[in-house]
Amino acid sequence: MQDLESLAIFLRIAEMASFTHAAESLGIQKGRASNVVRRIEADVGARLLHRSTRTVQLTEEGRAFYSRARALLANAEELDAMFAGGEAKLRGRLRVDLPTELARATIVPALPSFMAAYPEVQLELSSTDRRIDLIQEGMDCAIRIGGIVDSTLVARPVGALRMVNVASPAYLRRHGIPRTLDELRTQGHRMIHYAPTLGSRPLGWEYPQADGYATLAVAGSLSVNSVQTYHAAGLAGLGLMQAGLSSIKEHLVAGELVEVLPDLRPEPLPVSFVVAHRHNLSRRVRTFMEWSEGILAPYLDN
Numbered sequence: 410m411q412d413l414e415s416l417a418i419f420l421r422i423a424e425m426a427s428f429t430h431a432a433e434s435l436g437i438q439k440g441r442a443s444n445v446v447r448r449i450e451a452d453v454g455a456r457l458l459h460r461s462t463r464t465v466q467l468t469e470e471g472r473a474f475y476s477r478a479r480a481l482l483a484n485a486e487e488l489d490a491m492f493a494g495g496e497a498k499l500r501g502r503l504r505v506d507l508p509t510e511l512a513r514a515t516i517v518p519a520l521p522s523f524m525a526a527y528p529e530v531q532l533e534l535s536s537t538d539r540r541i542d543l544i545q546e547g548m549d550c551a552i553r554i555g556g557i558v559d560s561t562l563v564a565r566p567v568g569a570l571r572m573v574n575v576a577s578p579a580y581l582r583r584h585g586i587p588r589t590l591d592e593l594r595t596q597g598h599r600m601i602h603y604a605p606t607l608g609s610r611p612l613g614w615e616y617p618q619a620d621g622y623a624t625l626a627v628a629g630s631l632s633v634n635s636v637q638t639y640h641a642a643g644l645a646g647l648g649l650m651q652a653g654l655s656s657i658k659e660h661l662v663a664g665e666l667v668e669v670l671p672d673l674r675p676e677p678l679p680v681s682f683v684v685a686h687r688h689n690l691s692r693r694v695r696t697f698m699e700w701s702e703g704i705l706a707p708y709l710d711n
Contacts, residue, residue: 413485416478418445423458423475424544424685426465434504434547436531449474479686500529503693506543506551510636510656512536516552519704523697530693538605538636543685550694552701553681554653562683563690567702568709569677571654575666579646587649587669590616593627601648602632603639615651615675622676651675655708677710 421431422442432439450457457471467475507516512534524532535541535548540558543551557564585596592598593614602611611632613624631647633639640657643650644665650657660666682698684690 413482415445415449416482418442419449420475420479420482421547422446422465423467423471425547426545428465431547436502498529499527499693499696501693502531502533503697504533504535504547504549505697506535506537506541506548508552508554509536509538510640511552511554514659515655515704515708516701523700527696543683549691550682550684550698553683554678556679557681557683562685564681564683565698567680567682567705570680571677571708571710572651572675573654573657573668574649574651574670574674575643575657575661575668576649577644577646577665578667580648581667590625590673593625598627599648600627600629601639601642601650602629604632605634607632607634616673617676653678653708655705680705680709
């Protein structure tokens with residue numbers, strides 16, 4: 410029987426289809442990863458991985474071994490949690506992917522409390538606004554804002570991120586404060602358009618109506634594909650924005666942005682905690698999930 414750490418190394422190599430990337434994600438030398446696989450293959454008497462200069466793939470025997478090894482590690486984690494109780498120390502590496510602005514404005518400022526409570530957890534944060542492949546990039550879990558487009562992920566809904574309409578004081582001095590949808594047109598207002606893909610059709614100004622939400626076409630001379638640039642443009646007075654409260658609350662408190670049309674806020678965005686497999690719900694992942702839910706609670710509608 411292989412030790413659990415060796416099995417974890419094998420699983421990471423199989424999932425990332427790369428000795429190099431798996432070793433980097435685990436913080437070990439590539440040579441150690443190769444030696445672990447060779448020892449496992451020698452013990453079971455079968456070749457588990459097809460190796461080439463470009464990729465690594467599971468053999469038929471490897472797929473069967475992978476399935477049993479993943480189940481074994483999950484059971485070991487559950488067994489440990491069952492008898493550990495609340496007094497056991499949480500330790501080990503945890504890799505989490507977060508939306509960039511959620512990390513910058515909300516999660517990272519609160520991290521001292523998490524690190525103080527769990528000093529033996531080695532936390533690695535990835536911050537990006539692209540939808541990464543959790544398996545290929547070796548992530549244990551992620552927080553996603555918006556719909557879950559990958560049906561293979563296991564998602565736990567956390568709530569809905571409250572959205573607000575805002576503009577800078579300088580912009581409002583030039584154009585006036587809109588109090589109705591009609592005034593968005595008649596006062597000559599402009600909005601900053603955000604689209605992940607530049608050149609796509611602007612979504613328009615979103616607002617609630619009796620049976621849901623609708624959009625109103627509002628002029629704008631600037632389109633951006635980065636959340637950070639979107640916020641910077643709003644702070645610079647280049648137009649109206651519709652943004653998540655968690656990312657801009659600091660600017661509202663400082664008076665750098667002002668909320669407008671508070672009764673016509675856009676639809677809240679779903680927030681989910683996701684893992685690649687049910688077996689990824691380790692004690693470390695569950696603990697981080699519960700902690701982050703508490704941090705996000707003030708910005709969410711249930």
